Amino acid sequence: MIRRLDLRQDAPGGSAARLPRAQLDVEHALSVVAPLCDDVRDRGEEAVLEYGERFDGVRPASLRVPAEQLDAALEKLDADVRAALEVSIARLRATCEAELESGVVTAVADGATVERRIVAMQRVGLYVPGGLAPLVSSVVMNAVPAQVAGVGSIALSTPPQTEFGGLPHPTVLAACALLGIEEVYAAGGAQAIAMLAHGTTATGGTIAPVDLVTGPGNIYVAAAKRHLRGTVAIDSEAGPTEIAVIADDTADASFVAADLISQSEHDPMAASVLITPSESFAAAVESELGRQVPSARHHERIATSLAGEQSAVVLVRDLGQAVDVANAYAAEHLEVQTADAAAVAARIVNAGAIFVGGFTPVSLGDYAAGSNHVLPTAGCACHSSGLSVRAFVKNVHVVTYTEQALREVGGHVVALAEAEDLPSHGAAVSIRTGS
Secondary structure (H helix, E strand, O other): OOOEEEOOOOOOOOOHHHOOOOOOOHHHHHHHHHHHHHHHHHHOHHHHHHHHHHHHOOOOOOOEOOHHHHHHHHHHOOHHHHHHHHHHHHHHHHHHHHHOOOOEEEEEEOOEEEEEEEEEOOEEEEEOOOOOOOOHHHHHHHHHHHHHHOOOEEEEEEOOOHHHOOOOOHHHHHHHHHHOOOEEEEOOHHHHHHHHHHOEEEOOEEEOOOOEEEOOOOHHHHHHHHHHEOOEEEOOOOOOOEEEEEEOOOOOHHHHHHHHHHHHOOOOOOEEEEEEOOHHHHHHHHHHHHHHHHHOOOHHHHHHHHHOOOOEEEEOOOHHHHHHHHHHHOOOEEEEEOOOHHHHHHOOOOOOEEEEOOOOOHHHHHHOOOOOOOOOOOOHHHOOOOOOHHHHEEEEEEEEEOHHHHHHHHHHHHHHHHHOOOHHHHHHHHHHHOO
């Protein structure tokens, strides 16, 4: 069901090339989505609707979801689901509010100040995938940090569903209504990203272009975000989900197996990786997988993911090598289930999110931990961060100098301008100071 990969004989730092990875060809996907995105730019609404009909199998009556459909979805929302969403929203809002930075004013000299002003993005586009599951939690994860940041205009796009007559899934619409998001579009895939980035004239009004697009998606969504970067800011190219677990003999094999299965449930391309120094524990987890997978609702999808080249049980010499392998892998989600989990977790520098101890599963972070589940994948956690309130703000320097303050530093400006052979830069100071 899942292969073993033995790295115990590898030299320090020599395992990176052998780590399990999905063979995702974003460049090939880019060649597919680039003309599609350009077509949406040129033909607007009609192109978005045509691609939706081709890829999603349904053509919605309009791109904009009517307000009454949002209200009706919230009214019909299951009470337990609503309560769970409210807890998820409250916990994520609390962490976002704690992370929101304040402006800083620095007096660099008498009469000379530099202020770092925190400015919210004016308009953002949130993408919520449909695909194999209605990811209602992604509405929360995208919208809450944008709202806490103070974004004034939020548009959300999510695929139309044949089952619901071209409308998005009603649970997704209910979450939008619960959060007060009124501008919702029935569009998915690369065409939705292009629509948000370029804007268009649509039936019933204009879709204004956004400054930033956030949210996870499939390889074509990731490729569209890469193609449109520059036209619009993006959070990251988040692709198929992945989990890595560092575990030793003190861990519960049934817990670890359940966690590997939980992420494999997302997608046949999802990656599930166990890193352990114990052959007996590896065997126990493999046995648990054999027991738990057949009874899972989506067992075929899960089995495909676990059997793929992107998944493996990785044997290492000790926990020191386990940490090295985990840092080289840079997992989207990393669990640490060891005797001293906090100490091991403290040595991790590359991961989208770290879940410490046997009672902190990734599923908790997917829904109600207070953390964000929109995270970097495919090794990008070595240089990228998960979605947070900081993604929705920018820093602006506000510089204020008095005449005397300029006179005191003006000679240095002139000297540096001459050193760069840009004398007019210096002249812009000298004309004010008379020097």
